[in-house]
Amino acid sequence: MSETIYFIGIDIGGTKCTVSISTLKLKIIHRIQFATHTEKGPEYAIKEILNSIDEIKTKIDFDRVKIIGISCGGPLNSKSGIVLSPPNLPGWDNIQIVKIIQDHTKKPTYIQNDANACALAEWRYGAGVGTKNMIFLTFGTGLGAGLILNGKLYTGSNDNAGEVGHIRLDKDGPVGFNKSGSFEGFCSGSGIARLAQIKAEEKLSNGEEVSYCDSFDELQSINTLQLSKLANQGDKDALEVFNASAKRLGQGLSILIDVLNPERIVIGSVYARNPHLFDALSNEVIVKESIPASRSVCSIVPAQLGDSVGDIASLSVAIDEYLNQLDAKQSNE
Structure with a gap:
């Protein structure tokens, strides 16, 4: 019997952030939500995100986490993983969020703007x-x-x-x-x-x-x-x-x-x-x-996804990347 694999989704919004972990079939195992408090600057929210990931590490076998996905308001550069001054996130200027998450978790991390992430979510699950x-x-x-x-x-x-x-x-x-x-x-x-x-x-x-x-x-x-x-x-x-x-x-x-x-x-x-x-x-x-x-x-x-779309969107970024990599691997075999 194959081991369960996990994905982490990080939804960064101007009002709140969530960090979720799910299986490949989108069964959410644990979810943490906190206020973004943009007036405290990006350092506050980033610290809370890392703390939330550390909490998730206590809930599952972290070695089974395959990919982390981030959904965030744009503009951003998904290839370099940098957030570029979104209007709903004052102070988030050239934040290398993907590098920060990868350095902390040692897990491959990907980001998409919220419209793209929600498109993935509605396409795969809505x-x-x-x-x-x-x-x-x-x-x-x-x-x-x-x-x-x-x-x-x-x-x-x-x-x-x-x-x-x-x-x-x-x-x-x-x-x-x-x-x-x-x-x-x-x-x-x-x-x-x-x-x-x-x-x-x-x-x-x-x-x-x-x-x-x-x-x-x-x-x-x-x-x-x-x-x-x-x-x-x-x-x-x-x-x-x-x-x-x-x-x-x-x-x-x-x-x-x-x-x-x-x-x-x-x-x-x-x-x-x-x-x-x-x-x-x-x-x-x-x-x-x-x-x-x-x-x-x-x-x-x-x-169709309603109020849960943010969580599913960030997880979809991770799961979509995993499935694309799987398809590429199978095509090359």
Whole structure:
């Protein structure tokens, strides 16, 4: 009987970090979570990560750990293993996180940005299971993509593949990815809030009432969670905002369908919690804008892994690397 092998996943977020250990079949044996405390600098979180790994060493035979995977917000360089000043991790400037982990554990360690890691997770264990060509869209605070092409994660020449939020959909509109009218500006949590602010300001200036904003002083407090609750209750003003975002989502998805010809597009966060607020209008646009032959083979679905996606994403980085190495070895034999 073969011995059980293990994988460690490290999910580094702006609010919290987790360190998990699982089997090859993704049975999680132990999980540790702690606050990132970005105000304390990267040294604090890194020390907690190493302490968590040391705790895990007491739970299993550490010799059976094959690979460690890290999921972290970008920008980063997955080949050199360096984190490059992510906006949600102030102070994490040119942090050689892979070297730090490898030196401490003596285990091979790999890193991917969170969009790529989540793409791997949804592809292997969630809404993308069974596909060969899949796009994962974050649709959270920002809009990024992870690309699975021909059964492999595609990261591009220098890790910049999948930055679909930078696509300009209109010359004017909410700013996302430092570009007005961008895909991220219209289709992200922060973008929807900005879109609502723009619409509220216009109406208030014309003397009209707005259900989600009583005065100019409240403009900056508008948030997407509040808007989604109102929209789900049938509020006209909130639905107007989501309808505008839905049409832009259809426009952006049509571009991805035409360019990459995926079998499935998996969308997380804001969309995954409220697909009914987007589907009808976005599908109308997709029918008008995309190539019929490409559209006919592509399904658009909400992400399935929910709140556990961070843990599974980091573990997926490790497991995917192990399986790729196994495939390469078998191909050479």
